[in-house]
Amino acid sequence: MRPDDWHLTHDLDAFLRRAGDFLASRPALHTVPLTVLDNLRRRGPHVYGEEAPLFGVLERGGAVRAVSLHTPPYWINLTSLTEEQADALALRLASAGHRPPGVSADRATADAFADAWQRHTGAGADVWKKQRLYRLVELTVPEPGPEGAPRIATAAATDRARLMSWYEEFGASIGEHQLQDAGALADARIAHGGALFWETPDGTPVSLAVVTPEVAGQVRVTTVYTPAPLRGRGYAGAATAEVSRAARVAGAREVLLFTDLANPTSNGLYQRIGYRPVADFTVYRFPE
Incomplete structure (x- = not known):
């Protein structure tokens, strides 16, 4: 396989025409690129950063075989690749001067691409x-x-401010600095009704669960957060169950979420609610 078998473009519409059906064919495994691309369409090409996103398509025999998606300054996301496909993509990107800060993909693909990236760039x-x-x-x-009940976050100033604050706190709690503007992120979730608070009987929000818009029949729970002093009381489980139920009622065929395997509490919680494993993923960083 040659590196130039990978077609690279900054043109979102052209990319979707070529790869849209392929991505929609496996909505669970392709949940991240599907939701990222939907976000780019809804909110514009610079929603993740000033640098233009870079899209990659691998076609063989007239059919799309794999896709790459890089939204700087975030890492590159890949659909499943063979070692040969990963090697060709790493060489193609390195030769073109692209330097993603890391990769996220299913475990075998991430391992293969990280190995290839080290060979072709000398990076860690x-x-x-x-x-x-x-x-x-x-x-x-x-x-x-x-005790309490769920409530969808509204555009009220108090809801928006709480969402912004809790997004920042959530990122800090998982060691992932929020690169997107917290206000714009809160506005986007409020606009599609995707942010849900669990409130105590006196109307005080105590937990948050957020779900993405539906794309290709799938949605993904992306943020579940309870402030540290309020944990251990069942609020996160209740909020997650309710946002999951609402997604099903709204017609989502797949309701998905990722967990950090280093966190046994969250993995146990989601399985008790009814979530079952699909695949393991790995995120690598490429320090220069």
């Missing part, structure tokens, strides 16, 4: 996070549940 490659992708199979609402 460190495992930053090991994740597991889950899908909702049969929802089981935690019993007994905490």
Whole structure:
């Protein structure tokens, strides 16, 4: 396989015409590129950063075989690749002067690309996070549940401010600095009704669960956060169960989420709610 078998472009519409059906064919495994591309379409090409996104398509025999998606300053996301395909992509990107800061993909693909990247660039490659992708199979609402009720976040100033604050706190809690503007992110989630608070009976928000817009029949729970002093009371489980239920009612065929494999608490919680493993993913960082 030659490196130039990979077609690279900054043209989102052209990329979607070539690769859209391929991505939609496996919505669970392709959840990240599907939701990232939807975000680019909704909010513009610079939603993730000033540098233009770079899209890659591998076609063989008239059919799309794999896709890459890089939204600087974030890492590159890849669909499943063979070692040969990963090597060709790494050489293609390196030869063109592209320098993603890392890669996120299913475990075998991430390993293959990280190895190839080191060979072709001399850069390091460190495992930053090991994740597991889950899908909702049969929802089981935690019993007994905490007191209170769910409420969808609105455009009210107090809701927006709380979302912004909790997004920042969530990123700090998982060691991932929020690169997107917190206000714009809160506005986007409020606009599609994707942010849900769990509130105590007196109306105080105590937990947050956020879900992406539906794309290709799938949605993904992306943020579940409870402030540290309020943890251990069942709020996160209740919020996650409710946002998952609402997604199903709204017609999503796949309700998905990622967990950090280093966090046994969250992995246990989501399995009790009814989520089951799909695949393991790895995120590598490429320090220069």
